[in-house]
Amino acid sequence: MCGIVGYTGSEQATPILMRGLSRLEYRGYDSAGIAVYNGSELVVKKAKGKLSELAGRIEAAPVAGCVGIGHTRWATHGEPSDINSHPHTDGDGAIAIVHNGIIENYQELKEALIARGCVFRSETDTEVVPHLIRTYYTGSMLETLIRVLPMLQGSFALAIASKDDPDTLYCTRKDSPLVLGKTDHGSLIASDIPALLEYTRDVYLLDDFDIARVRPEGISFYDCLGNEKTKEAMHVDWDVKAAEKGGYAHFMLKEIHEEPAAIHNTLAPLIEIGRANKLRFRKDAMPINEEDANAIKNIIISACGTSYHVGMVSRFIFEKLAGIPTQVEIASEFRYRDPIIQDNSLFIVISQSGETADTIAALREAKNCGVKTLAITNVVGSTVAREADYVIYTWAGPEIAVASTKAFVSQQMVAYALAADLAVKRGKMTEDELADYLHEMDQLSAKAQILVDSWEIQAHAANHFRSIRNSFYIGRHLDAISCMEAALKLKEISYVQTEAYPAGELKHGTLSLVEDGTLVCAIATQTDLIDKMISNIKEVKVRGGYVIAFVKESETRIESEVDEVWRIPECPDIFTPILVAIPGQLFGYYMALERGTDIDQPRNLAKSVTVE
Ligand code: F6R
Numbered sequence: 001m002c003g004i005v006g007y008t009g010s011e012q013a014t015p016i017l018m019r020g021l022s023r024l025e026y027r028g029y030d031s032a033g034i035a036v037y038n039g040s041e042l043v044v045k046k047a048k049g050k051l052s053e054l055a056g057r058i059e060a061a062p063v064a065g066c067v068g069i070g071h072t073r074w075a076t077h078g079e080p081s082d083i084n085s086h087p088h089t090d091g092d093g094a095i096a097i098v099h100n101g102i103i104e105n106y107q108e109l110k111e112a113l114i115a116r117g118c119v120f121r122s123e124t125d126t127e128v129v130p131h132l133i134r135t136y137y138t139g140s141m142l143e144t145l146i147r148v149l150p151m152l153q154g155s156f157a158l159a160i161a162s163k164d165d166p167d168t169l170y171c172t173r174k175d176s177p178l179v180l181g182k183t184d185h186g187s188l189i190a191s192d193i194p195a196l197l198e199y200t201r202d203v204y205l206l207d208d209f210d211i212a213r214v215r216p217e218g219i220s221f222y223d224c225l226g227n228e229k230t231k232e233a234m235h236v237d238w239d240v241k242a243a244e245k246g247g248y249a250h251f252m253l254k255e256i257h258e259e260p261a262a263i264h265n266t267l268a269p270l271i272e273i274g275r276a277n278k279l280r281f282r283k284d285a286m287p288i289n290e291e292d293a294n295a296i297k298n299i300i301i302s303a304c305g306t307s308y309h310v311g312m313v314s315r316f317i318f319e320k321l322a323g324i325p326t327q328v329e330i331a332s333e334f335r336y337r338d339p340i341i342q343d344n345s346l347f348i349v350i351s352q353s354g355e356t357a358d359t360i361a362a363l364r365e366a367k368n369c370g371v372k373t374l375a376i377t378n379v380v381g382s383t384v385a386r387e388a389d390y391v392i393y394t395w396a397g398p399e400i401a402v403a404s405t406k407a408f409v410s411q412q413m414v415a416y417a418l419a420a421d422l423a424v425k426r427g428k429m430t431e432d433e434l435a436d437y438l439h440e441m442d443q444l445s446a447k448a449q450i451l452v453d454s455w456e457i458q459a460h461a462a463n464h465f466r467s468i469r470n471s472f473y474i475g476r477h478l479d480a481i482s483c484m485e486a487a488l489k490l491k492e493i494s495y496v497q498t499e500a501y502p503a504g505e506l507k508h509g510t511l512s513l514v515e516d517g518t519l520v521c522a523i524a525t526q527t528d529l530i531d532k533m534i535s536n537i538k539e540v541k542v543r544g545g546y547v548i549a550f551v552k553e554s555e556t557r558i559e560s561e562v563d564e565v566w567r568i569p570e571c572p573d574i575f576t577p578i579l580v581a582i583p584g585q586l587f588g589y590y591m592a593l594e595r596g597t598d599i600d601q602p603r604n605l606a607k608s609v610t611v612e
Helices: 013-027 051-060 106-115 128-135 141-151 251-257 259-270 290-295 305-322 331-337 357-368 383-387 406-425 431-453 456-465 478-494 503-508 527-541 573-595
Strands: 003-009 031-037 042-048 067-073 095-103 154-162 169-174 179-183 186-190 202-205 211-215 218-222 271-273 279-281 298-303 326-330 345-351 372-377 390-393 470-475 497-502 519-524 546-552 564-568
Touching (some): 003 013, 003 095, 003 169, 003 211, 013 031, 013 051, 013 067, 013 186, 031 051, 031 095, 042 051, 042 095, 067 095, 067 154, 095 128, 106 128, 128 141, 128 154, 141 169, 179 218, 251 259, 259 271, 259 406, 259 431, 279 406, 279 431, 290 406, 298 305, 298 331, 298 357, 305 326, 305 345, 305 406, 305 478, 326 331, 345 357, 345 406, 357 372, 357 383, 372 383, 372 406, 383 390, 390 406, 406 431, 406 573, 431 573, 456 573, 470 478, 470 503, 470 527, 478 497, 478 519, 478 573, 497 503, 503 527, 519 527, 519 573, 527 546
Parallel strands (some): 298 326, 298 345, 345 372, 372 390, 470 497, 470 519, 519 546, 546 564
Antiparallel strands (some): 003 186, 031 042, 031 067, 095 154, 154 169, 169 211, 179 186, 179 202, 211 218, 271 279
């Protein structure tokens, strides 16, 4: 959701900014821009459309200079256009800024600034910021920011360049991510770690309202009152290759192929071989101690999108294994319905990026109620990781494609592990049962590999179904949730209208949409519900639907009822959401490929949704 970069140093800024933006393009791709100080003025170049449009303009009229800021936009206020693209400047172009977030009180500020003579060019909320800085400018950017920041309501990450102090960039944030890094030739700002990996793996994180003064020789940090702060760099394990396509046509395909490793890498730090060769949790790997585990009266899980689907699966697991009543809340809805959070609740947020605005807000709501909070996230040092009481990381590596794939399976692994740990600590699972359970989890990586390697099945089906306009996923119990995730993958990248339905619910209305040739994917991996699924499949078949069934290897009864069968390796019912996700993702991917959509950057979407 909008990517920000900044550079000041001894090298040319434009190529560094453009490379950084290309690594952040997944955050927004409806327009892009840069502002570079050329020795006498801040030269702004911006263009509607993908980064390649901007690159073309820069190639036609290059900008030389060693300091600058850049932005890739996901529009909120004002349509994608050259004028609405960032950077935005004050009236005489002495201050340029790029922004991620939403200034909620921009209308009121804009009116006040217009009354003072400021002339606005764009329809954005962002443009108030350079005008405000100019209006209150004291000659010191640090002092000015200390005055101006309290006037802004909403969320922001800002990077600021000014003609007055041309070597120096400033940046600040509230509820939107920003990271900084140093290299031997200068200092860098970015919205996200992948943009820095080429230069450093030691990054500095800003807290809300911190201000950083970024100079070629180093970075100084200040709190909102201007007191200097010391910050330790955080070392990240990701390397630059992890943020590149590595020969794959798309990041999404690469990330699907990384799932076996992501599953393994997420589980491996949590488990070890104990006595009698039995798997168990490593000491201190699971963060909730026995006393706290036993004090939990209920669990509330809150998340968005794919991470929400992990939460939905996890509800069953926490209830089944640990016997803890669990509810799952869409984060964007949670705080607006006056939720009741009881004492002794455990509040879990699940977020790949750790920066999703709604998820952070839900976490803060829970913290205000004084309950213990736990974050499952893929990004070390992200906001949810820093704010929750406990954190368990997924080790999926950077996920760049907008459609989440390897994060889903890794988050699910953590949830399975957490449920088992709580179950053991609450006396609901024996050590032997745990060993068997962990053994099954440990097998999932190899089983995922089998599914990833059989991608041709989905590629072939996608070729056949490339022209469909709508489709359905149906399933029961855990499969009903797998349907939601598979349907989301198909919708968001191939743009095929797809509904996920609990199979038994179809006949209560939606069945009227099934006609001759309608594609209905029936996920049927829950052993006790196969007969029920067969009945629901028959309801579809007699109305002309074309049914593809996702079943386990050993399933024999469904084959004769359907048009096609996609098999997943044998595993306990509880773990099928991990395996079944893979053919669903591959089908979404190949459908999108057949239909010629922009797979890694689907229309209207952006990764890391840092606005409400
Ligand atoms: C779908 C997808 C989104 C994210 C959602 C939450 O493929 O990627 O639905 O799952 O925006 O993002 P995180 O997990 O970063 O909070």
